[in-house]
Amino acid sequence: MKTKIKGSKPRKKRSFLYKYGSTMFFLLPWLALFCFFVVIPILVAVFFSFTDFDMVRSPQFVGIRNYVSLFLDDETFIKSLSNTFFYALVTGPAGYLISFAVAWLINEIGSKFWRSVLTLVFYSPALAGNVYMMWNYIFSGDSYGLLNSWLTELGILSKPIQWLTDPAYNSMAVVIVILWMSMGVGFLSFVAGFKQLNKDLFEAGAIDGVRNRWQELWYITLPQMVPQLKIGAVLSISGAFAVGGVNAALTGNPSTDYSTHTVLLHMTDYGYSRYEMGYASAIAVVLFVLMLVFWKLIHGVLNRFSTD
Amino acid sequence: MRIRKRRAILRKRSTKRVSRSRFGNMMVVLFLLLLGIFIALPIYYVIISSVKPISELFYFPPRFYVLDPTTDNFLSLIKLQSQSEVPFERYLFNSVLVSGISTVGYVMLASMAAYALAKHKFPLKGFITQAVVIAILFRPEVTSVPQYILMSKVGMIDTYWAVILPAMAGSFGVFLLQQFLDTVPNELIEAGRIDGASEYAIYFRLIMPMLKPAWMTVIIFTFISIWNTTGVQFIYSENLKMLPAMLSSLSTAGIARTGVAAAVAVLMMIPPVVIFLFSQNSIVETMAHSGMKG
Known part of the structure; x- marks a missing residue:
């Protein structure tokens, strides 16, 4: 039932309200917050990245100077960029694969009760959130530290190692903790995805000569899981490049010789400690671009897997 | 005879999974068990530490069990912080x-x-x-x-x-x-x-x-x-x-x-x-x- 009302302007306006009034009622409250806290900040960051801004004086336009000094003059930034790549490329894919593998293996378990228990156990580090800070005691540098006292007991170490402050070890400690808590929302998405696979396809596969669970995984399960794999990838990229919180909590901020410094920490350093908002914004924009590029790449790869 | 045959067919249909080797199943359980222990251990240690009395917290080497559980830590949380x-x-x-x-x-x-x-x-x-x-x-x-x-x-x-x-x-x-x-x-x-x-x-x-x-x-x-x-x-x-x-x-x-x-x-x-x-x-x-x- 469509009735077009032709007439003067005010009437048209009323018809717009009539048509979209309820839509606006539902959508606008959230959309306003979304714009203010997500969309506009991204645009604001792009704008300020071309300025010199200290929150007090009005921003001065400086062209691409911030980007030039980031990549040419700021050794700490280069260090933090390579660290971020290291963490992202190690913990991102590894966490993603572990999540997928564990979800798959949990699905192979017959008992519903044990599946629930295992899901809870593997999800618990992400669920418990800040409890990762307690790894401070495990990696603690004195001989009371759990790891040190164990290794001393076993006769592997003769004196305690500074796991969190020695640049030779602290990156490894951070990677372990990040992987420990990598089974988060993406993992739950995988678990749920496995549960709703089309059972008929497995029977058809068995008839067509699928011989073991690896073939089944590759030819039947994976193509059906592409939507879940995609959302898992988004979540994993967003986490992998936003690395920094765990580093700061465990190895201190700044860490010894910036050994575990990341782009995120560099940004908060310039933003909240030095109030060089223009420079901090440029760092944020670099992060945005990195995440978008990686998302495009992985999206393309996953689309090749898809059956339809 | 006929019934038995039909049952066999039914049983075959109801197994939704195909070709699972017993060795494979054991590896699945073993893998999940080991990884699960690695995941759960720190959380278990936190829980254990929260009910350890001071004497056991300082025990060397640190132990994975508690002899004399106490609620002191929870109580001192309130006492300490209120000062x-x-x-x-x-x-x-x-x-x-x-x-x-x-x-x-x-x-x-x-x-x-x-x-x-x-x-x-x-x-x-x-x-x-x-x-x-x-x-x-x-x-x-x-x-x-x-x-x-x-x-x-x-x-x-x-x-x-x-x-x-x-x-x-x-x-x-x-x-x-x-x-x-x-x-x-x-x-x-x-x-x-x-x-x-x-x-x-x-x-x-x-x-x-x-x-x-x-x-x-x-x-x-x-x-x-x-x-x-x-x-x-x-x-x-x-x-x-x-x-x-x-x-x-x-x-x-x-x-x-x-x-x-x-x-x-x-x-x-x-x-x-x-x-x-x-x-x-x-x-x-x-x-x-x-x-x-x-």
């Missing part, structure tokens, strides 16, 4: 208040927005839907600097709002709810409209009850993320800070505070775990629709 500037109860109150308001608020706003995005037709709909997906990439940490600039312009810094409102702006919950709503048949809503129900009645009476698994899921995800936010970048006043801020200062305070820090960690773990236990089925049901098409 200091900001008592433990204040951190707890702040945490509960902020996580409560933002979780409830977000579920309301996000499900309304998701309903409009899933079931209404309007200009820019495709564009906004795309933006919702892309925005999942940008965690709050990543946009925090420009957020800080904006919030300080409107005087929101160092208030509860600096944590509550950004938490209500996230797009992942909207995405989940929208995906879930796609499974609700349009005919149902049409039928409601034909019966003369207003859009608002359809949403509150028809859609909201059907969305229950999805909003249970959004509740737990939102709650976990806010419950664990330190918020120290936007909040400076110690009396407005939340439990994670307290845990982070305790956990780096050295071995003397181990027991108390473990007690805080245990208290912080309880609410998310309890909510998760009650909503696990809803979460699995919702996350089954969480995939990204296209």
